[in-house]
Amino acid sequence: MKTTLLFLCIFFGHNILAQKIEDIDFEGLTKTKPFFLHTHIQCKAGMPIDSVIIEKDVQQLRNLNLFFKVESKLTLLEDSSKNYRLTFIIEEANYIFPILLIGGFKDIFKLEAGLNNINYKGEGKTIGAWYQYYDRHSFSFYHNTPKYLHSNFGHNIVFSKYSTIEPLYFKAKKSFFNYDNYALWLNAKYWLNKNYHVDLGFTPMYEKYRQLDSVEIPLVQRDFTFFKFRINSGIHFKKINYLYERISGIKSTLYTETIQTKNEPMASFFLVKLSTVQHFLIHKKGNLSYRHVFGLSTNKVSPFTPFVLDGFLNIRGIGNRIERGTGIHFINLEYKHTIYQNKILILQSNVFLDAGTLRAAGEKIAMLFSLKETKAQVGFGLRLHTKKYYKTIFRLDYGIGIHKMGSNGFSFGMGQFF
Structure with a gap:
């Protein structure tokens, strides 16, 4: 047997x-x-x-x-x-889809528009063009190959002209400038495995500043230009599972950057930034997400500090580039819930909490953990996913300030906030 x-x-x-x-x-x-x-x-x-x-x-x-x-x-x-x-x-899917963002805070209006092909030549490459109005006119053209066929290498190429009205902070004084930045970003990446890759980039830049007000500033000229270059590097981890409107998993990036110029030593600095995003599936219709970012740069007193609190970048509804600093620490927490779907669309509601602080130039790191310095916004919104055009998500958020001197504001755009 x-x-x-x-x-x-x-x-x-x-x-x-x-x-x-x-x-x-x-x-x-x-x-x-x-x-x-x-x-x-x-x-x-x-x-x-x-x-x-x-x-x-x-x-x-x-x-x-x-x-x-x-x-x-x-x-x-x-x-x-x-x-x-x-x-x-x-x-x-339909791989050519529009880029659109509309938003504002009080008298500030922002518009982004463009076209993006996320599967160029049928090989997962990205090519696109982008326009922005944010006080002034900006544009960029870009091409991204995540990974060459039968190779572990890839690249990013971006040519951009970025123009805004930029506030610069000189201790207790604030002055506004017409700011123009022309840049060509060349970035190479290498995949260690399917989850990890590293990259190294070089960017020559030309910048122009023209003062718009009569505030006395400690600079020889009110209008000035820089020839600068940036060297950046990063270590990236990504393990994300996509389930159409819901996602799960984690991605994290350790990013370093140095910007150097001969004309104005105050505009040179080094920074390091760690960012982590994680998503959790909640039952059959919920998605809980958070983003945590901590960054430090050369801590010298300068109007050209690299970190900023802005309602379109990190704290929804807070306003237009309200502060600059040499360190940043912020958290975004968001819950999305699918409330309706059919053959054409999916509708999600969301609630969120955004909170963050900046370290002012010359101050101590402890400032980044001070409740007194924390800016916080709570809010709610909607996400509309179209099933005909993949990754086309219309986003509407309204943020309400819960910190001292807090402000309210909305943003409308395409794609998730993070």
């Missing part, structure tokens, strides 16, 4: 192990290149069938954040009892 059982176990175990993937194909592709997807899956022709690996590959294809839906099926080939075809069934 024991001999018979052993024989049956060996026989059936052999047959199970002998089942192989003879062929792999992708069904439903109209724009994405199959060879691009092959570089992102573990399954290969000739491998034994492993349901765990297949499910991981399905999620990996979803995590490319390019498709509405990804599923898999195994089909027994004709005239075979052990060879199968593995098919990934994919529903592709």
Whole structure:
């Protein structure tokens, strides 16, 4: 009896192990290149069938954040009892979508508009153009290749002209300048594995400042220009699972940057910043997310400090670049809940708490943890996801100040806040 059982176990175990993937194909592709997807899956022709690996590959294809839906099926080939075809069934998206953000605080208005192709040439590359009105006119053109085929390298290239009316802080005085920045950012990245990559970038810049008021400032000239260069580096970790309007997982970045100029030593600095974003699924319709950012720079008294509190960047509804400093510490906490969906759209409501502090130039790090210095906003909003155009999310937020001298404000845009 024991001999018979052993024989049956060996026989059936052999047959199970002998089942192989003879062929792999992708069904439903109209724009994405199959060879691009092959570089992102573990399954290969000739491998034994492993349901765990297949499910991981399905999620990996979803995590490319390019498709509405990804599923898999195994089909027994004709005239075979052990060879199968593995098919990934994919529903592709419209990859060219608009960029739009509208918002304001009191007498400040901001508009962003543009076009973005997130699957250029069917290889997961990004190319786009962007326009902004935020006191003045800005634009940029960019191209991003996350990873070259059959290589661990990738790149970013951005050419931009950024123009605003910028407040500069000279101790107790504040003066406004027309600010123009022309930059060409060249960035190379290297993937250590599917979750980790490092990057290194170089940016030559030309900046112009023209004072708009008559505030006395401790500079020789009221109008001045800089030729500057930036060197940046980063270590990035990302392990995010996408489930259409809801996401789970974590991503984190340790970023360093130095900016140097010969004309004005006060404009040179070094900074380091650690940012972490984490998402949690709550039951079947909820999504809890938080972002935590902590950064420090060279702590010298200068009007050209790199960190800023701004209602469009970190604390919703707080206002227009209300403070600058040599250190920053802020947290965004948000809960989104799916309240309605059909074949065309998904509607989410959200509530949030944003809080943060800056270290003023020359002050101690303890200032970043001072409740007295903390600026906080609570608020609510809506997210409208369109199912026809992938990643097209209309966002509306309204922030209410709960700190001393707090202000209220709204922002309307596309995409999630973080």
